[in-house]
Amino acid sequence: MPSLGQLYNDKDAGLTTRKTYNVPLDKIYAEEGYNVRELNRAHVEEFRDAFIAGEYIPPLAVEVTERGVKVIDGHHRYHGALAAIEMGHDIVRLECKDFVGSEADKIAFMVTSSQGLALTPLERGAAYHRLQNQGWSHSEIAAKVKRSESDILQHLQLHECTPYIKKLVRDGSMNYAIAIGISREHGVYADREASRLMKKAEAAGKKKITKSIANPQFNAGKARKFLELISSCAEDSGEALTIEVPPAMQAEIISILREFRHETV
Structure with missing residues (x-):
């Protein structure tokens, strides 16, 4: 069967090459905190099992440093290989290819790479923050990672949230x-508000703060009824507004008020 190498030798075929190298595993290292993705143990185990089964694993993107061969993209593959070794399987070398580009290119590549897990919002915010610290504007980051400028701004705001809210x-x-909405609205008191909402969710038997808990919407029909009742009791002289609630209406108005306070506090 013809190979790509044979086709490459045909100058009219238009093929170009970008070499990969089989690098000894003990020469490869992953820098602590460099990967924009947090290591996912289940994903590592998927690659561990793939190495053990002899399946095809895409090459790692790396750069050569004084310390050795640094992983730029492929951290889960690298740790999967280490996990396979721990289980007694011999993995001597990993296929690697040179990464060519600036530090910003490396971060953008980790963000947009299709080989790894999708970034979580927190990971995306941290990656955008790293690019911002290198002097990149919101529009430049958006173009680099192929996302909207509003997406960049939103995730940067998430990155600025407190450790408690991030947790x-x-x-x-x-x-x-x-999380972003709470931080914007409550500022330095964001943790206190988040804690209050978490307790409110737990009291309602929920495990997370939903939109209905964070921003409760009172029943529109009851709100309209309340306004109708108040309107029928109001007298506007042009200079002052007077509201006198007849005893026959008080019970209904108080009931709606109590329900409103219970649902929105």
């Missing part, structure tokens, strides 16, 4: 849109 997002107790 709630990481644990799945709050989505990132609600």
Whole structure:
């Protein structure tokens, strides 16, 4: 069967090459905290099993440093190989290819790479923050990672949230849109508000802060009824507004008020 190498030798075929290299595993290293993705143990185990089964594993993107061969993209594959070795399987070398580009190119590549897990909102925010620290504008980051400028701004705001709120997002107790909204509205008191809402959710038998808990919407029909009752009791002289509630209406008005306070506090 013809190979790509044979086809490459045909100058009219238009093929170009980008070499990969089989690098000894003990020469490869992953820098702590460099990967924009947090290491996912289940994903590592998937690659471990793939190595053990002899399946095809895409090459790692790397750069050569004074310390050795640094992983730019492929951290889960690298740790999967280490996990396979721990189980007694011999993995001597990993296929690698040179990464060519600036530090910003490396970060953008980790963000847009299709080989790894999709970034979580927190990971995306941290990656955008790293690019911002390198002097990139929101529009430049958006173009680099192929996302909208509003997406960049939103995730940067998430990155600025407190550690407590980030933990709630990481644990799945709050989505990132609600987290950003709480931080914007409550500022330095954001943690206190998030804690209050978490207790409110738990009291309602829920494990996460939902939109209905964070931003409760009172029943529109009852709100309209309340306004109708108040309107029928109001007298506007042009200079002052006077509201006198007849005893026959008081019970209904108080009932609606109590329900409103219960649902929105």
